[in-house]
Amino acid sequence: MILDIKTFPDEVLRKKNEPVSVVDDSVKKLLDDMVDTMRSAKGVGLAAPQVGVNKRVIIVDISAGEDPDSLMRIINPEILELSGEPDVNEEGCLSVPGEYEVVARPSKAVIKYLKENGSEEIVKADGFLARALQHEIDHLNGVLFIDRLSMSKRETVKKRIRKRISIGDYVAGRG
Ligand SMILES: [Zn+2]
DSSP states (O other), X not given: OOOOOOOTTOGGGGSOOBOOSXXXXXXXXXXXXXXXXXXXXXXXXEEGGGGTOOBSEEEEOTTTTSOGGGOEEEEEEEXXXXXXXXXXXXXXXXXXXXXXXXXXXXXXXXXXXXXTTSOEEEEEEEHHHHHHHHHHHHHHTTOOGGGGSOHHHHHHHHHHHHHHHHTTOOOOOOO
């Protein structure tokens, strides 16, 4: 089922997200719906708060639907380590449609998470995957990529968004 994607400045994007204590059918359904929603928006990642659910659940598919093996369904992710040269690249977000800005992030990330079968998994990611995982985990902490811009850049982006909202031209973007 395709869910509504909440966009900035919706408050649900800033709320506290609770860890999943039991991986039951409702969590699996949430993950299924998030995959449908991400695919339909042609995104590369989605976090539960972006569909209005304040739980620590994310999905990432850096192939944007091209490679079935690339889809990751992730519960209660934790960053164990960030390292490497800063990777400086353009980033966007399904909750901040139409905005793409350069964000520097560590190029390597080690993430621990829970799979749906309850087993713990550790992924060592680099490059675009490391970026996508950090972006989605940021969402679980109420952080948007625009928060990582310089203050002046952030104000410019917010101004542009307010203008677009006022003329009713604010449609979904990509992650
Ligand atoms: Zn996002």
